[in-house]
Amino acid sequence: MPVYEFKAKPNRSQCVAIDEAIRVAQFIRNKCLRLWMDEEKVGKYDLNKYCAVLAKEFDFASKLNSQARQASAERAWSAIAHFYDACKQKLPGKKPYPKFKKNTRSVEYKTSGWKLDEDRKGVTFTDKTGIGHLRLKGTWDLNYYPLEQIKRVRLVRRADGYYVQFFVQVDIAVETEPTGKAVGLDVGLESFYTDSNGQKEENPRFYRKAERRLKRLQRRVSKKQKGSKNRIKARQRLGRAHLKVQRQREEHAKRLARCVTTSNDLVAYEDLRVRNMVKNHCLAKSINDAGWYQFRKWLEYFGRKFGKVTVAVPPQYTSQKCSSCGAIVQKSLSTRTHVCECGAELDRDHNAAINILRIGLRTAGHAGTGLLDSQNAWGEVANTLAEATQSEQVAS
Template sequence: MITYEFKIKGKEPQYRAIDEAIRTSQFIRNKCLRFWIDNKGVNKYNLSAYCAVLAKEFPFANELNSTARQASAERCWAGITRFFDNCKKKIAGKKGFPRFKKNQRSVEYKKSGWKLTEDRKRITFTDKKWIGSFKLIGTYDLHFYQVEQIQRVRLVKRADGYYCQFGIQAENTQEVEPTGKSIGLDVGLNHFYTDSSGAKIDNPRYLRKSERRLKRLQRQVSKKVKGSNNRKKAINRLGRKHLRVSRQRKDFVVKLARCVVISNDIVAFEDLKVRNMVKNHHLAKSISDAAWSQFREWIQYFALKFGKVAVAVPPHFTSQNCSGCGQIVKKSLSIRTHACKCGVILDRDENAAINILIKALKLLGYISNTVGHTEINACGEMLLYLNLETAFKQERSVKQESPSL
């Protein structure tokens, strides 16, 4: 399924109607969660049937389209299912028990409750919330798809306005020619990542660059009287600035991930637990600003789209192990150069990136586990060649320095 997003242009009463629909959707979701907590053995179908009970009991809930009420119940059940899955997997710590929503920002419709015009430039919502018709502002063309392919329509409220998203059931794959290249990525804070060939990408640090302006806007919010219109305006200005930072970060990550995946057939990266890493309060802001998790998600998405291979490897000892001989060379975070007794001298992050690539190739079976021996195998119809200048250039340099090897 692919998602197309348009900004919608309407009048102020229409925006207030969307807000009311969002609050109603939040109310139904929270009611379904309370029903699940109070009654043992409730399943997905019981929650869907409970929506009809809520519609009869509360007139404002009956004004919302029936499929939108069912979508709210499905959202509730998705949180419950995720909680049970985490319990079955025995994930350490909190298991994500579903919580009541306090500030929901979207309402979702299914197949009914909306209608597109013939030119696909406007959308009309037909439930009793009287949301009305909106002009769709965007660059996507909905004429490429049939109306029957649109599975979901979602109205989203953000700091800079209202948006309409279309969830379209369609294949999202593209065929690209194999490049015969593989790459290992080691993410960091000094540089966004260092790859196995030694190339470095600078960390843009969008939050750090905007921090001064954000602090000023936050002070303006604090000075306003609670509940006043001036405070609401100040909150909106602050929200717009945060939204800009998040969009800058996403734009950087998406473009970089696409470039990496298209240029390589195998992309290896560390399976980092960012949720645990941000518990370090000295580095939490910088780690969050780097958006490592978002970068990984987009790499996996583009790998699936373009038919490439994305491999997450365990991060253990990738910085400590020598990429030439495999011996452990202990070093603190302040030491940025890897120097081994075997003669390999490398940047710390480059050494880690090569180790990540070697781990991924061993998992995929492209190279054997024998130290000092490289065996290249074929995979399907595509033959992937390991670039010796990137992954094993240390071993070659050692052989040149020591004829006995």
């Protein structure tokens, strides 16, 4: 479901009203989570019914639209369902037990509680929160879609202001001509990725480049007195700096993913568990700065959009196995050249990319379909798009 985002232009009283609506949504989510913890056999629909009880019990909760309250309950159930899925799959390690939210930044409306202007350049929130009419600033044209296709509207607070997101139910598939090409990608830290053709993409290292400025802004926050207006201003400057780095990383991953998927019919990549890899404190900062997860997310999204095959292959032995003879050649991370007894000598990442491509082609051949729904994580991408930022918007 594509997300179209606009910058909102609220006045001071509207900012206070939006913040209050976000706090109410957080309160309802936490109360629903507490109900699930205290009582047995509480399901999704029980949480939705509990929203009406909270509205009668608390006057401030009744000001929020009824469907917005249900959307907050659905957020609580989403965390609970994620915990149940992890238990059923018997994943190793600590299970993601649901936690109470302390710093929620958004409130979500469904099909009621809001009304678009005739020119689609503004939106009015009709509940009792006092938000009222908001002017929208952006380049997307909502006139292209009927109101029935707009399923959700979300108000988001960020370091640089407030945004309004519209979730539109529309078919994103685009017909493209086959290219007859396939590529394997090996992501890394020295270069962002190396493909099976030997081409390398430079790692931009956005956080490393901005780290000096971020440290300076962080020191300024630490020196300000807690609770003072100067500390609030310093925190806002620090938040805007972090937001810029985040958007740079997301836009870079999006641009590369679109180029790769439109240039090839099949894209194979490693099924990396980034959450486990960042436990290495020596490499955690560099891994997070690379943005491998964002790149994979957009690869799978554009693969679905343009009808291309995206295959996630197991990463085991892709770097150690020789792409020429198949022998295992043990080497440390510092060894950047693959040298085998069969005479093969090439870059370590290039060797891994060739192995990834071969595994991907073998997997696609067994699947027997042009789109591997079981291999890609399209459902995961859809959830991610629901949390999309400005740089994550997808053109129609």
